[in-house]
Amino acid sequence: MRDLSIYKERLLARKAELDERLHKIEDQLDDTPNPDAEERAVEREDDEMLEGLGNEGLKELKKISAALARIENDTFGVCINCGDEISDARLDIVAYAVKCRHCM
8 A cells, every 4th residue: 555645745745835936936026126227137037037947847737736635535656647656756756646557
């Protein structure tokens, strides 16, 4: 029997890390623009990069929330394609994995 508390702890830790990072990104995006036109251009590029990182973080948060829900309803670690168990080795790398190695 798999110890789900380990995965839950990892998922919650990653969720907290992402929450903190997303708040920092949001704060940076809310900064007052620089009055210098050249600096604003650089800031816009930085903002686009930050928005991309933020969007990726939000996607990962959704996957983490779904994994935590699967832990609660006893479907965590079961491949959504074939129904086989996802290996511990795979879950150790990607704790929110929904497919086994063969179905990837």
